[in-house]
Amino acid sequence: MRFHKAFLLIFLFTLVGYTVQAQDSEDYEYTSEFVWGVNKNTNGGLIGGFVLKKSIRLNENQFQTFGLELMNVKHPKEARISNPLNGNSFIWGKENYLYSIRLQYGREQVIFKKASFQGLQIHAILAGGPTIGLLAPYYIQNSQGVNEPFDPEKHVDFNSILGTGNILQGIGESEVKFGLNLKPALSFEFGAFKSNVSGIELGLMFEGFTEEIILVPNASNKQFFTSFFVTLFYGRRR
Known part of the structure; x- marks a missing residue:
């Protein structure tokens, strides 16, 4: 809920800022931008995944974007426990990983433009596309010290799992x-250098598959996933 409230507050701040003009200064003209980022989201772990994005200017305040996201999607019921004999941890009941490879095409609209060497620039983003999900056995x-896929019918005692x-x-x-x-999102760009870009992107991710994705067989599994996310990004313009 705190994640949700923070996103709403930033969104309201942006609506207010939309009416404010950036400081007068000579603009740095660029035609393209390439950024990479690290993602944290409500369906992931400490690090949700990684992001690459190429933006091409269409006009003064609009860009078309081509993106690639690599994410590890987790089940909310995943619980990591430790073996009492050796202390190694594992996720009890987990049968599969879901690695989500997202290809995205989108548009970015500049809604608040910063001065050349200072300030904050805000973009509104809408992007989407196909997802290739890799469902890998856990x-x-x-x-006996042998690695094998978790089987809920076979592995019924967590004390027998070493890690x-x-x-x-x-x-x-x-x-x-x-x-x-x-993906609808807002991008907040910082930094004092003309040709470099850094900042954060906050938004929502809606993702659906053609069938139910089984991650933890003894829990409720889903076909459609929704998450809030924040991405820290850095890149260059030219």
């Missing part, structure tokens, strides 16, 4: 799930 280490498998183990066994994504 590997655990069993009581998780190796990083990205099972990615080669992924099932491909197709979907669509839509």
Whole structure:
């Protein structure tokens, strides 16, 4: 709820700022921008994923954008516990990872323009496109020290699980799930250098797949996902 309220406050601030003119100064003219970022969202962990975006100027205040997002989508019921014998942690009941690869085309509208060397610039963003979901099995280490996919029918005692498998183990066994994504957002750009850009992007992510995605089989699973997100980004203009 605090995430939700913060987003609404920033959105209201933006509506007020829309009527305010930026400081008079010589503008830095650029035709394109490339940024990369680190994402935190309500469907992810400490780091939700990574973002790449290319923007091309259409006119003074509008850009078309081409984006790529790589995200790890988690189930809200995932609970990490520790083995009492060795202290290694694992997610009890988790059967699959969902790696979401989002391709996006969108538009950005400048609604508050900053001066060349100071201030804040705000963009309104709408982007969307196809999603390629990789549903990869979640590997655990069993009581014999062997890594194998978690099976809710077989692994009924969490004390018999010694820990998780190796990083990205099972990615080669992924099932491909197709979907669509839509992102309305606000971008807040800071920085005093003309050719560099840095800031944060706040928004909502709506994502749906052609079928239900099973992440934790003994919990309620979904076909459609909604999340709030914040992305810290940095890039260059030319």
